[in-house]
Amino acid sequence: MSFTPLNQRDESEREPTDRDAFTPGIEPQATWCPGCGDFGVLKALKGAMGDLGYTPEEVLLVTGIGCSGKLSSYFESYGFHSIHGRALPVARAAKLANSGMEVVAAGGDGDGYGIGGNHFIHTARENHDVTYIVFNNEIFGLTKGQTSPTSPMGHESKTQPHGSAKAPIRPLSLSLVGGASYVARTAAVNPNQAQEILTEAIQHDGFAHVDFLTQCPTWNKDAKQYVPYVDVQQSDDYDFDYHDRREAAGMMHDVEDALHEGTVLTGRFYHDPDRPSYQEEKRAHGDVPESSLAEKYHDEDAEWERSYDLLDAHR
Amino acid sequence: MTGEIVWRIAGGSGDGIDSTSQNFAKALMRSGLHVFTHRHYPSRIRGGHTYVEVRADDEPVRARGDGFNFLLALGDSFARNTEENAYYGNEQAKPLAENLDDLRDGGVIVYDEGLLDPSDIENFEARAEEHDWHVYPMDLRGLARDQGREVMRNTAGVGATCALLDYPLEPITELMRDRMSGDVLEANIRILDLAAEQVEEFDWTHDLRMPEGSHDEDQVLVSGSNGIAYGAIDEGCRFVAGYPMTPWTEVFTLLSQYLPDMGGIAEQVEDEIAAAALALGASHAGVKSLSGSSGGGFALMSEPLGLAEITETPLVLVEATRAGPSTGMPTKTEQGDLEHVLYTSQGDSCRVVFAPGNQQEAYEQTRLAFELAYDFHLPAIVVYDQKLSGELRNVDAEVFDREPAPDLGTTLTEEELAEAAHYATGTFERYQHDPRGAPDGVSPRSIPGQADGRYLASGNEHHPTGHISEDPDNRVAQMDRRLRKLEAIRERLDERESNQVRHGAADATVGVLTYGSNQGTVHEAVDRLVADGHDVASLSVSDLAPFPEREVREFLDSVERCLVVEMNASGQFRGLVQRELGACGDILHSLLKYNGEPFEPREVVEGVEGLDGGDPATAGTRYVPAGSD
Numbered sequence: 001m002s003f004t005p006l007n008q009r010d011e012s013e014r015e016p017t018d019r020d021a022f023t024p025g026i027e028p029q030a031t032w033c034p035g036c037g038d039f040g041v042l043k044a045l046k047g048a049m050g051d052l053g054y055t056p057e058e059v060l061l062v063t064g065i066g067c068s069g070k071l072s073s074y075f076e077s078y079g080f081h082s083i084h085g086r087a088l089p090v091a092r093a094a095k096l097a098n099s100g101m102e103v104v105a106a107g108g109d110g111d112g113y114g115i116g117g118n119h120f121i122h123t124a125r126e127n128h129d130v131t132y133i134v135f136n137n138e139i140f141g142l143t144k145g146q147t148s149p150t151s152p153m154g155h156e157s158k159t160q161p162h163g164s165a166k167a168p169i170r171p172l173s174l175s176l177v178g179g180a181s182y183v184a185r186t187a188a189v190n191p192n193q194a195q196e197i198l199t200e201a202i203q204h205d206g207f208a209h210v211d212f213l214t215q216c217p218t219w220n221k222d223a224k225q226y227v228p229y230v231d232v233q234q235s236d237d238y239d240f241d242y243h244d245r246r247e248a249a250g251m252m253h254d255v256e257d258a259l260h261e262g263t264v265l266t267g268r269f270y271h272d273p274d275r276p277s278y279q280e281e282k283r284a285h286g287d288v289p290e291s292s293l294a295e296k297y298h299d300e301d302a303e304w305e306r307s308y309d310l311l312d313a314h315r
Numbered sequence: 316m317t318g319e320i321v322w323r324i325a326g327g328s329g330d331g332i333d334s335t336s337q338n339f340a341k342a343l344m345r346s347g348l349h350v351f352t353h354r355h356y357p358s359r360i361r362g363g364h365t366y367v368e369v370r371a372d373d374e375p376v377r378a379r380g381d382g383f384n385f386l387l388a389l390g391d392s393f394a395r396n397t398e399e400n401a402y403y404g405n406e407q408a409k410p411l412a413e414n415l416d417d418l419r420d421g422g423v424i425v426y427d428e429g430l431l432d433p434s435d436i437e438n439f440e441a442r443a444e445e446h447d448w449h450v451y452p453m454d455l456r457g458l459a460r461d462q463g464r465e466v467m468r469n470t471a472g473v474g475a476t477c478a479l480l481d482y483p484l485e486p487i488t489e490l491m492r493d494r495m496s497g498d499v500l501e502a503n504i505r506i507l508d509l510a511a512e513q514v515e516e517f518d519w520t521h522d523l524r525m526p527e528g529s530h531d532e533d534q535v536l537v538s539g540s541n542g543i544a545y546g547a548i549d550e551g552c553r554f555v556a557g558y559p560m561t562p563w564t565e566v567f568t569l570l571s572q573y574l575p576d577m578g579g580i581a582e583q584v585e586d587e588i589a590a591a592a593l594a595l596g597a598s599h600a601g602v603k604s605l606s607g608s609s610g611g612g613f614a615l616m617s618e619p620l621g622l623a624e625i626t627e628t629p630l631v632l633v634e635a636t637r638a639g640p641s642t643g644m645p646t647k648t649e650q651g652d653l654e655h656v657l658y659t660s661q662g663d664s665c666r667v668v669f670a671p672g673n674q675q676e677a678y679e680q681t682r683l684a685f686e687l688a689y690d691f692h693l694p695a696i697v698v699y700d701q702k703l704s705g706e707l708r709n710v711d712a713e714v715f716d717r718e719p720a721p722d723l724g725t726t727l728t729e730e731e732l733a734e735a736a737h738y739a740t741g742t743f744e745r746y747q748h749d750p751r752g753a754p755d756g757v758s759p760r761s762i763p764g765q766a767d768g769r770y771l772a773s774g775n776e777h778h779p780t781g782h783i784s785e786d787p788d789n790r791v792a793q794m795d796r797r798l799r800k801l802e803a804i805r806e807r808l809d810e811r812e813s814n815q816v817r818h819g820a821a822d823a824t825v826g827v828l829t830y831g832s833n834q835g836t837v838h839e840a841v842d843r844l845v846a847d848g849h850d851v852a853s854l855s856v857s858d859l860a861p862f863p864e865r866e867v868r869e870f871l872d873s874v875e876r877c878l879v880v881e882m883n884a885s886g887q888f889r890g891l892v893q894r895e896l897g898a899c900g901d902i903l904h905s906l907l908k909y910n911g912e913p914f915e916p917r918e919v920v921e922g923v924e925g926l927d928g929g930d931p932a933t934a935g936t937r938y939v940p941a942g943s944d
Contacts, residue, residue: 024740060600060763065774072771073782076740078763080599081773081783082592083622089589093596093604094763096580097554101600101763122585282580289578293553294601294762296578297723304719305577307545307678311712314535315345 014053037214040188064107085116124178145219327391362393373528377835390430429456463502474510539703546681551721553579607633621660647911672834689724755803819852840919
């Protein structure tokens with residue numbers, strides 16, 4: 001047997017693994033700037049995968065392009081550093097084809113909400129069993145500080161010298177309307193919550209979208225460092241049921257507005273544990289095999305249909 | 316082409332012209348004839364000038380014919396403006412009016428007088444007399460309406476056709492019984508019989524009769540799209556992702572219908588960027604995958620295509636070319652995407668490209684594309700066109716009687732991975748500079764999930780573990796290794812039966828060079844020329860990348876002049892030959908066609924005959940003499 005079926009274990013039987021397993025033996029020098037929020041994502045992801053009992057070979061991390069895209073360089077697992085905006089289509093196909101893998105996609109706000117916006121909406125709509133982490137720093141960092149889809153109106157940059165006339169995109173609302181079944185926002189400055197939310201997102205069977213506020217100390221100096229932050233589940237000031245779509249929608253709208261007024265609200269904003277994932281829906285339609293398709297190629301007893309047996313329609 | 320029948324059924328889009336013609340072709344095949352179909356249809360759902368030709372003979376037929384000799388003109392149920400000066404002309408009259416120019420002398424016309432009036436057509440009677448056409452007006456619509464439903468007029472037309480050609484009705488009724496039942500079946504059979512009887516009332520003046528033939532081998536009627544889909548299935552492809560676009564939709568539809576029932580996965584997604592990225596993601600994850608599109612959609616695949624090249628992810632793409640640029644003519648054929656397919660995406664190309672010449676080659680070269688993609692870790696593209704996509708032809712069933720080959724290519728087992736080279740981080744060295752000392756440059760891959768196999772696939776230039784590297788020496792080593800794979804592929808292709816087909820006189824002085832779907836047309840033209848005493852031979856090329864330099868050079872060295880036949884306006888294939896072989900001197904002449912219609916054999920014949928002087932181009936073609944580019 002050259003291929004071991006993975007991730008077949010019941011999650012409850014998993015024991016936490018060493019999070020250091022996700023740190024390369026000789027850690028590559030991360031190329032992020034000192035004080036960058038991206039370090040927070042890396043740490044939270046390692047912690048979540050360790051808590052959940054995964055080993056590096058069970059995880060496929062697909063990233064886009066930008067500072068965020070380098071996450072796969074510093075996280076030890078199967079990795080795919082893809083192209084700008086296209087992490088989601090690569091990730092969701094890998095999950096469909098090799099369903100034993102735990103698949104996580106990650107990218108920046110320009111990557112996910114700008115150039116990859118179409119894929120974001122459709123992956124949410126289809127509710128693929130993939131976790132999607134969007135590093136949201138409200139700026140294009142690696143290209144040196146241009147206005148991004150989440151930059152606030154009036155944001156001045158080299159490409160918007162008079163200030164942006166565009167209202168920022170509403171990532172949480174967009175995700176909800178798209179069809180995501182788990183939507184949360186966390187911040188690099190809140191490591192405990194970040195790890196908890198990533199853990200929940202990975203456990204969730206369906207499309208789990210985490211808008212991860214990652215401060216950019218180099219190109220977005222004017223922006224908040226996302227402190228102080230409020231965890232809406234911990235605060236008495238916010239009372240909404242994040243399992244209720246309407247209440248979630250209202251809350252998300254407020255949260256998105258609040259960010260640009262200086263209030264950083266984080267937490268879980270929507271969770272529908274009952275919506276079947278795309279894989280489950282497709283299986284119910286008889287459109288995906290019961291076991292991981294990738295395993296079939298390693299099964300010497302597998303039967304392969306041939307076209308010769310389909311020819312009656314042509315006779 | 317003595318006794319052949321080229322039957323053209325014409326009407327409106329949405330009137331069942333296509334399915335009627337397919338059944339007629341199949342009936343002819345079952346009764347022992349060789350058949351070949353040619354489709355012409357507009358880019359609309361309902362209405363508009365549509366026809367299908369079924370060419371039938373007792374000898375193998377390899378192409379559409381020169382014009383046709385039997386017209387069945389049905390009405391267009393959805394004809395728009397009937398004014399003569401309307402933007403699209405008088406659509407009501409088109410099934411008759413638009414089909415007269417290519418009707419051969421001595422031909423037969425059956426038209427539905429319930430829907431068509433020859434007085435709408437200028438000089439109809441005079442033209443019929445001049446060309447010795449034999450005209451049989453029949454109220455096909457009325458007959459269908461009286462006995463069943465109006466849409467059954469196609470059946471009435473087929474009944475009349477059979478009777479006039481002295482062809483038995485049994486093969487037709489047999490097919491109807493396979494597909495229909497109850498009242499619908501009975502009504503159709505009644506209409507078929509009555510139409511055949513009505514024909515007896517005419518005073519027959521025509522000589523045409525359906526030839527008689529027989530097959531020694533089990534025959535199947537297949538299109539190029541069938542060949543591609545079946546090739547993919549037999550090579551173990553179980554994942555397809557796509558977005559609808561004519562004519563790629565045919566392969567996409569076939570695989571979407573077959574794969575889920577075979578335990579595979581079919582995904583219709585938001586756009587073609589996603590489609591190719593999904594196929595790439597599934598392939599990376601260990602499932603043999605295919606995506607594809609036509610010109611505009613393929614343009615969107617440029618990014619994932621380049622990603623497959625640098626990450627060395629096996630990927631099979633198909634490109635069903637239609638007339639461009641941009642939306643161009645969506646339902647018309649062209650070979651204008653050759654350069655697009657060869658060079659699209661940034662950086663130096665590292666891909667395999669095949670252009671199959673017929674249905675059987677579509678099957679075989681799709682299989683070969685999978686074999687090479689998975690053995691050598693690169694994208695392999697099958698480029699074909701609207702013409703090959705939809706042309707139906709009878710093929711020996713045993714062509715498909717082969718073993719499946721689901722092997723994943725150059726991968727390692729977990730046992731091998733445990734012994735393989737790893738970096739100090741514990742990461743598998745997926746991209747070794749000098750893998751196993753192997754001259755082919757192929758560094759074996761692992762499949763996500765395998766123990767000891769983790770690595771990073773990156774669109775950035777990378778270190779042997781896949782990590783980003785901009786080190787100059789590493790860059791050159793990786794680039795050279797990737798390109799070395801193409802040389803190894805050329806060697807493998809040269810060791811097996813060639814995909815280039817030479818046809819014609821042994822000691823030819825005049826050559827015809829073509830590629831892809833023109834093969835059958837060129838072969839027919841060469842046979843006629845040789846029969847007329849010309850010393851002509853052709854070479855039909857399928858390997859576009861890596862290019863079969865030696866074979867093409869030997870062919871060009873063996874002739875004094877050569878006509879390059881291709882369906883585009885700028886001679887892209889001629890340009891490729893010159894790029895690959897060097898200047899070639901003043902021997903390459905071009906015969907181009909880009910009006911949306913495939914070549915007829917006579918156009919190639921006239922092109923070759925014209926090389927001796929004058930402009931050999933006919934109405935639909937353009938001649939570009941040697942040295943003019």
